[in-house]
Amino acid sequence: MRALWLLFTFILVISCTSDTTKHTDLINLAPTKSAVIIKTSSVEGLISAFKNNSLLNQFSGASALDKLHSQLQFLEHLKPSEDILLTFGRLNTDSLQVSVITKYHKDLFNLDSVPNHSVETLTSKGVSVIKTTIDNTTIYSVIKDSIFFASNDRLLTETAFEKRTSDPEFKRLYQTTGNGKSLSIILKTKPNFFEPKWFFDKQLNTLQLSNYMLLDAELNQDQLKFNGITTTTDSLKSLINVFKNTIPQENHLPKISPPDVDGFLSFSFHNYKIFNDNLSAYRRGTSTNDTAIFESIMEVGILYKNEQQALFLNSIDAPNMSNFLGVQSTVETYRDVTIYDSDHPSLFSNVFSPFISYKDASKYINIGDYFVFSDNLDVLRDIISSYQNGNTLSTSAVFIDLMAQLSDESSLFVYANGSHLKSILNSNFTADNPINPDGFNASALQFVYDTDFAHVHGITQKNKKKATSNAVYEDMSVTLDADVLTNPQFVNNHTNSQMEVVVQDVNNNLYLISKDGKVLWKKQLDSKILGRVEQLDIFKNGRLQLAFATQNQVYVLDRNGKNVGGFPLKFKDQITQPLSVFDYENNRDYRLMVTQGKSVLMYNKQGKIVSGFTYKKADDTINTQPQHLRIGKKDYIVFVQGKELEILNRTGQTRVKVKNNIDFSDSGIFLYNNRFTTTTAKGDLIQIDGNGKLSSANLNLGEKHAITATSKTLVTLSENILHIKSHKVELDFGEYTPPKIFYINDKIYVSVTDLQAKKVHLFDSLGKPIDNFPVYGISAIDLDNIDKEKRPEFVTVGDRNSIIIYQMN
Structure with a gap:
């Protein structure tokens, strides 16, 4: 099971009846023993997130992870058109079995350009599967009912489409996953499936928290974030159900914790009796006899710092709680706060087990509604001074930033700094080298109970230093x-x-990458993009498209990387300049100009030829990208062909005749001081006004020079x-x-x-x-x-x- 935790960390950090004849729902093909199912709409984004997330990078070199990575490498060759499922589990063997399920199309798994691969057909008991080997990795695949199923296990592939009894809860959760989510994860957290360790307490980690989890995950370069739900079908065996019929409360523990605390566990409830009854049922009847003294408690927690612990209680009736604790001897008074001895050092571990195992609560303090117990005086003094100075975890920038992305109330709350995150990660599996989540100094996991399930919120992130x-x-x-x-x-x-x-x-793949470093999609193009990518609003609805030309095509892509309308336009002859996009009246009735050697073609935004544009062919090769420039109320289409500067109107007729031949440099044409401006190959500045009059100036530029300009600023480099x-x-x-x-x-x-x-x-x-x-x-x-x-x-x-x-x- 350790490998499954490694998988989950990598992903977050990287079924009603038997099958019928048709397998139109991908989840119906998930192997019975699947412990983890991943649904993604972007294989490229998933691979990129694994590659670029700085926490996932800490796992490189771990042998189990390297093996998993090799099994998943063939994903790079898949081009799914719809959602794809990845499943992980074990079936009668100890090795991890991986399967991939998606809708089939003819270009899904094209290996024509992939070196070092082989393909053969294997037949057994009337079932044929394709064995594909890429380098040293082998996968088996089969296609049926337009569904592609592939796995690293031959038997799993051969039996993929056989009738089986599916897990109805797994399927129900799958059907609630949102369309378009880049990454959804379903976990079966039952014994012998996937048993993650979430907590600092070793005994607590041995218990089953719930049966299933559905998480929508976001993986950015310096952040892992997930939100979802967890459910259970065996209420007496799952710890999360002790919060059934309770109302989550605000967690006050951070308000008294020092800012440098290593971590804490906090749990809350609106009614202690309900909580205690649930806890007693979970523990098969083991309960405290005197519950009245605890009925004022709304929150209990344990905090960790430097190998020390402290127990926390939040009471809505502090005087009554003080009366129960009785008259105790004073240990000392620190900053006007009395530190008392406690006669009940193991009481709370008995009452709140298994959440609390701390049995050394031999001293305590009372500050307002808060009671804090510990056997270490330095811990209590630190809590007092932090609280009095207003310098607590709740006031730290790191924690405030974390809470901005979490719920204000929770039933169960786990917080960890970098060192405790390291401990939690390394407790889940044995890596060749310990995982060091450098820079990830704040992590949190929340469970918020709601009727018969609990919401789950989790985040771990790097906190940038204030610039x-x-x-x-x-x-x-x-x-x-x-x-x-x-x-x-x-x-x-x-x-x-x-x-x-x-x-x-x-490899001519185009990427769209978010400002947070997340690859949103990757699209294979035919060749290199010429010049810059332009943006259009073809449908005049505020939704922008990307427009550009390659060697033989003009593309217009929507936000998801899909082709728009009649695009791409395909050309037999080579396109020789970047795509020019004109919006004469700023009304989004675009014109797209395509340059091919001496010729230009003008298209409208639907990809149709504009018949009213009369300029077809130049006398010489067009050497610059055609531009639309405006002087006053007049607009001009400008480009260089040979030694001539063409200045046209919208219909392609000559608007300004330039009589002079010019030995142009490669700098292009700019509008500077209301003149068409460029340089010669020798470095002279050339300017042409709206009447075609030419002037030149010696700027002492060398032959290897470049210029750029705006309407009032000229910049040269020589x-x-x-x-x-x-x-x-x-x-x-x-x-x-x-x-x-x-x-x-x-x-x-x-x-x-x-x-x-x-x-x-x-x-x-x-x-x-x-x-x-x-x-x-x-x-x-x-x-x-x-x-x-x-x-x-x-x-x-x-x-x-x-x-x-x-x-x-």
Whole structure:
């Protein structure tokens, strides 16, 4: 069972009747002995989360995990069009059996481009299965009723479609999983299935908490979060049912705990008698005789610090509780709080077993409604001073951030700092090396009882250090499945008014990545994207699409990476410039211009040719991406062909005739001071007004130069000399990307990246370096305000196969 816990940690950190002839519901094919079932809508997102989550990375090198990873590697070759189920369990053997179930389509499992693989058909008792070996990993698969079933176990695959008695509770939970959830997990937490250890107390961990759990999980780079429910079918055997018919209360224990406590367990109830009756039934009749003294108690807990413990009670009738404890001798008075001896050091372990096993409650204090017992004076003194100073766990930024994502009330609450999280993780399985969850200094697990089930909320996360003024720090990094091919860029997320990242790898996979580092989807393209990805609102409903061109196709994708309408458009001849998107009147009646050598094609947003656009072919190769520029009330379509600058109107007719031939550089065309602006190959600045009149100026630029411009700002880079307006910046000699201008929060930023030194430089409009730059990076950046805060972020390539988002303060 240890391997199953490893699996669950990896995932979170990485059936009414027998079957009928048709297997249209995937859950009907789940093996009977499945202990864990995962439902996901994005295999790519799941794989990326495993790869990029910093807690999951701590498990690398563990032999059991490496074996599990090898068994799951074939998932990288699956391209499901719908939800996919992964099941894990044991069937008559000690080895972990993994199965994958999803709807079949012809491109689901295409291995044409995969090296080192073999495929053969095996037949036994009239059942044929496909044996596929990739490197040293073998899987068996079968297709029936348009369902694909694959497993690392041949017998499991051969019998996959046989009639069987399914688990009705498993199926019921599966049917409540939400559509579109990126990751849902169903756990069978019965004995001999999956028996996780949730608690600090060893004895408590041996008990069955519940029978089933359904969890919707979110895996970000520095956070694991899950919400769901837990149920039970054997009420007398499951500990969670001692909270039946009780009302969860606010947990007060953090209000008196020191901020550096290692962890605590707290449980609450609105009526002690109901709770005690349930607990007595669970313990088969074992109960305390005198319950009246406990009827004022609403919460009980145990806190842990430095190998010491303290017992906590929250009473709504503190005087009555004090009377019960009687006149006790005083040990000492600390900061006006009396520390008493206790005549009942093991009382509470008897009353509240198995939740409380602490039998050394020999001293206690009373502060308001709170009673705290311990055998260690230093622990009690620490609690007193923390409470009086207002410096408790409940006031710490770490805990406040944690509670913002949890319920205010709970029946059962477990909190752990980094060291106790390490203990819990390592108690669940034997790894080659201990797991060290570095940086994950706050974790919590809540059970909130509700009628015949309990809600479950859990979170473990890294808490970022508060950034100092003007600091630049790495907010997150994401490792792709292959080396980065295109510069990462930000795109708008219309669902939350924030931004995400699109980037392509060398295998031509396009990724959409959230600002938290979660891969939302990955899509295979035919070739490299040309230029930037544009965004459209084709349906004029605020929902944005991604638009771009590759070598032979024009794509328009919705937020889920699905093709929109009649797209992609496919072309026999090669597309030679990035896709140009024009919105002449800002009314979202888009025009899409496709460039092929000397020719241009104009399409509407439905992917149909615009017949009214008359320009078809240039005399020479079109060397720049066509742009739509506006001067006053006039708009222009501008591009370079050969040594001529074409300036057209909307219908493709010449609007401005430029008589001069120009030996253009590769810098492109910009609108600067209401003039079409570029440079020659020799470095002269060329400007053309709305009448076609040309002027030039010698800027002393070398042949290897680059420029960029906005309406009022001109930036040039020649060798190691950067000019921002009239301000000169002398850089170290290196290999620099062309300069880029960003206008964020009413401020101009100019960036260049030294590819040799792997340094990103950022300057203001006066040529002054932004504080704490340069930083590490190996590509041009994209800079924007990607969240609701007013601090800009930028994205760049990190290592060859990763991207980094930096935060500026």
